[in-house]
Amino acid sequence: MTGKNIKVLIAKPGLDGHDRGAKVIARGLKEAGMEVVYTGLRQTPAQIVRAALQEDVDVIGLSILSGAHQELFPVIMDELEEAGLEDILVLAGGTIPDSDHQELKEIGIKEIFKPGTPIKEIVEFIEKELAE
Amino acid sequence: MRKSWQNKMKITAEQVFAGEEKVIARAISLIENERQQVFPLLKELYSRSELAYLLGVTGPPGSGKSTLVAKIVSGWVREGNKVAVIAIDPTSEFSGGALLGDRIRMDDISTNKDVFIRSMATRGYLGGLNPAIFDTVVVLSAAGYKKIVIETVGVGQNEIDIVSLADTTLVVTVPEAGDEVQAFKAGLMEAGDIFVLNKADHPEVNKMELVLKQMLRLGNTAGEQAENRWEVPIVKTIATTEKGIAELNKTIAEHQEFLTEKGENQKAPGKIISNHLIHLLEESLKRKYLDPLKESPAFAKLLQEIAAKKTDPYSAMEELMANFKERLG
Amino acid sequence: MDELRDYYQEWLEEELKPTVDNFGSRKKEFKTASDIELEALYTPLDIDDLDYLSELNFPGQYPYTRGVYATMYRSRLWTMRQYAGFGTAKETNQRYRYLLEQGQTGLSVAFDLPTQIGYDSDQPLARGEVGRVGVAIDTLKDMETLFDKIPLDKVSTSMTINAPAAVLLAMYVAVAEKQGVDRSKLAGTVQNDILKEYIARGTYIFPPEPSLKLVTDIFEFCSQELPRWNSISISGYHIREAGSDAIQELAFTLGNGIEYVESALERGLNIDDFAPRLSFFFNAQMNFFEEIAKFRAARRLWAEIMRERFGAKKDKSCMLRFHTQTAGAALTAQQPENNIIRVAYQALAAALGGTQSLHTNSFDEALGLPTEKSVKIALRTQQILAEETGVADVIDPLGGSYLIESMTDTLVEEARDYLEEIDKLGGMAEAIEAGFVQREIQETAYEMQKDIDNQEQIVVGVNKYQEEEEEEIEDILKVDPELEQSQKESLQRVRVNRDATKVEKHLTKLREAAEKEENLMYPILAAVKDYVSIGEICGVLRDIFGEYEARHF
């Protein structure tokens, strides 16, 4: 695996405190050679976008389990665009019903990973997307 | 490639001076990843601007550095400064990846328009500070940040090297149960201009203060005469509740003043540049000579000869050095 | 025994080994979820040092390994307590009244995240979260609505609330008084387990030290005023959800328990005054036998800790009573109906382990909020287990099983080792502060993920027997998007109609009490009665105590 020089922001929008998934992914991406910025719990859209901007990341991974994704993700995507960061690859994971996937993809979230997705699959997805 | 910095985006010095965050962020990525390309920009930025005041913050993991940095920076911003933070975490030797977690503690300042935070990995510069960090300082200074904080974990040589860069170095320690003081173990005692005894809400704090004072006194007796010397102070803080932060900021300002008054004596800027120049040279030599050498057939052959005991590592080194000398001419 | 040992050796070498050599083994090594190595067969040899009276004894007798009550489910089945709460207080109230009409006697309140973190619904961080994972409570007004026409002297109420537990408990007491119900009649539980929030669940507000003080304030208040109230539910559930194994769940939960007891003793409380009101909360995961052994081990360990370490005299102080919930983390988003079967096995383990109450998860919870239908299936799962299978008819039916007894023993020992290590670090609060506990759990969680990725651990539908085309579950409960706005408006109305000078006065008093380290239950109770909001109360405390921020690994 060659995650070399790929910089990823793992962010938890919303108020839920379940960061097991976010941390496992952060660790997995690090072990695949990526530089992972982890911002911790309870991040507002503004904080996430500012971090993405200042850190100049290639990828943002959003993890949310509270169910507030449909409220918060559009705000994040809008603010990313406003900041001129629409070229960042945005991925999501957590408790997100199938029926919401289409809508989220339409606002620019490239892929939604279900709980239980192997880390390798996520690493490969990122590498493939960035290589294009 | 989506990688933004690999787009043919050219960053001009004017853009950096204008201070747009996106430009600064990408310039730093260039510094980290495309060093060759970025030197022309750095040349221009360096010659047309002044370096900011640099505060180094070091200490063991978990001692509260990031929390402190957030509070120190808040104070500076309230006084009307634009402030940048460079938070450095180690790169894993095994994977080459890194987990950069210092922003977690900087929530309060993370959306302040006058604050720029950047996390950087050490990228394998063990035994010396990654030269990209100084270059980042050049960019941030040019972009109008008058004060810059660099946070590093104080565990190895890398971190002590922060002293070679910073105008003022804070060493953060915490009250600990045992007698062994981590900062002391890590050889940080000589490195600090100011000692911060954080987590002063801990019951052991007074005992720890005594131990620290003693150690500092021992360290202080050697060296110059008392008058012209900076007496290394100990400031007690509770970073989480901001207790002691005002005093800490005052002490930092005093050290800055002391440096200005003293002119070049203590922290000669010449020393910082001399260190960086050496770092740049090491980096270039490595890239230009050592890295290609490792790949060369001649090197492989030498290794075989060593294995076959036809020669030894010492003679091999002398031979290679002679070659270098020729090429460096 | 020696003779048996010889026979056993003979069987191992002459029967088992040749057969395995011939047919091979399904796995390289057989292990439990906690990495305990499993023998192919358990025999009396594995429990030959077991002392029945001192290690097992009869149900209702120290150390309660076989159960805390003499009759267990013969007189009363476990309480089927399904955690519920959604949207506004009004909607939740209707649901509760319906449930009570159906004969349920216990309520379990889920609060939304802003409430759990001490924010009012109109604070910016609450955006999108109001009424989502539970009911939104801002002021006493909402609490009055939540329990409208529900006689608080007749029901028992469990509230999943931690960092601001004092505020919600105060509101509950205030509502009761308005109903004319005496405090001493109130029955129920507040979760009030702040330490596991730092370790696992993430809804903390203040740093550990002032938080522990608040926990103790509640202990003290309950032992003085609410004799029938469980002052805490010490929860391993979330520790397990965060990725720990069974041993860690056991050790860290009991470790937290020890920390709470110590801080109450430091306050000068008498052990036998508050210990009988401590309750526990565990997870029921997939590794069936290990889970059963875990519950039994927990009872034995806690009894020992209370009697030997803390010198508790009352039997009740030594009894570990616990609630169980099936593992949320075991639910898969892939082929979600399979979760019904998973939940059934987990529930079986909880019943065999002697739980006092049980929540069974709905199969669609990995996808979103459960629907009415899925909640019903979950409840029926318990009812089938209780009424049809006969597991409730014999006390501790697996007691005496060579495997279960030997595994109970192993878990007790492994957990004891952990507890010793934690003691060396200065207790759980220190171990958490140092990041020890979090690192241990993260390490296990990461290893588990790797095992699943490598197919060393099979999860049906996820890494084996996957289906290309997944059927979409369309029927997902949605929270009404208007709800947040109407909750904000109703809060605004309360703000306008209450006496502002009283509010100021209460907040000043609270500030002073917090600075003087007095028991905060009393000023909080006074404040909520005059409709001071949870966000205002926690705001003052945030000011004084500071806010906790988790550190990364």
Ligand SMILES: Nc1nc2c(ncn2[C@@H]2O[C@H](COP(=O)(O)OP(=O)(O)O)[C@@H](O)[C@H]2O)c(=O)[nH]1
């Ligand atoms: N009790 C106490 N905890 C503190 C204090 N300062 C920081 N912390 C906590 O210590 C932990 C580590 O802090 P952090 O700033 O990440 O340390 P770093 O690793 O040195 O950057 C966090 O949980 C902080 O909230 C303090 O003064 N007192």
Ligand SMILES: [Mg+2]
């Ligand atoms: Mg830090």
